Amino acid sequence: MTGKTHIMGGVASCTAVAYFYGYDPVFMTASGVLGALIPDICHTKSKIGRKLPILSTLVSSIFGHRTFTHSLLFLLLTAFAAHLYFANQSILVGLMAGMASHLLLDAGTTNGIKLFFPSSIRIRLPLYIKTGGKAEQGVMAALTILSCYFIAVLMA
Numbered sequence: 001m002t003g004k005t006h007i008m009g010g011v012a013s014c015t016a017v018a019y020f021y022g023y024d025p026v027f028m029t030a031s032g033v034l035g036a037l038i039p040d041i042c043h044t045k046s047k048i049g050r051k052l053p054i055l056s057t058l059v060s061s062i063f064g065h066r067t068f069t070h071s072l073l074f075l076l077l078t079a080f081a082a083h084l085y086f087a088n089q090s091i092l093v094g095l096m097a098g099m100a101s102h103l104l105l106d107a108g109t110t111n112g113i114k115l116f117f118p119s120s121i122r123i124r125l126p127l128y129i130k131t132g133g134k135a136e137q138g139v140m141a142a143l144t145i146l147s148c149y150f151i152a153v154l155m156a
């Protein structure tokens, strides 16, 4: 999926989790958007890859696209590292929810993800779409509507 869709995925997942579990929606969503962009550090042309070109080139050349950074292993390592730096639970949960939303959305694309890296098994949802295609616009619209709904109920 594209960066914009991942951002909306981060917002939708974080506002939903904040609503259901009572976390701070502002901290959660801010860290969730960052979390939703982090896995694509493996892609030099991604939003985060363009901001951190040296790190992105390094990660891309070592692991390739949608492998390590799109795995449960990376999710757990990031959770552990973030736990050392952030005491705020809303930031931690937001970061993880955003990253999890990224993995779920990319698992719904033609190429899927290597969720169990270093295993080479590719995981793809039964329903999948082409990244950047017209169907992705529909996914982004649905995520935007979902985000608006949860923002509205959080403010009520």
Ligand SMILES: [Zn+2]
Pocket: 001, 039, 040, 066, 070, 102, 106
């Ligand atoms: Zn990705």
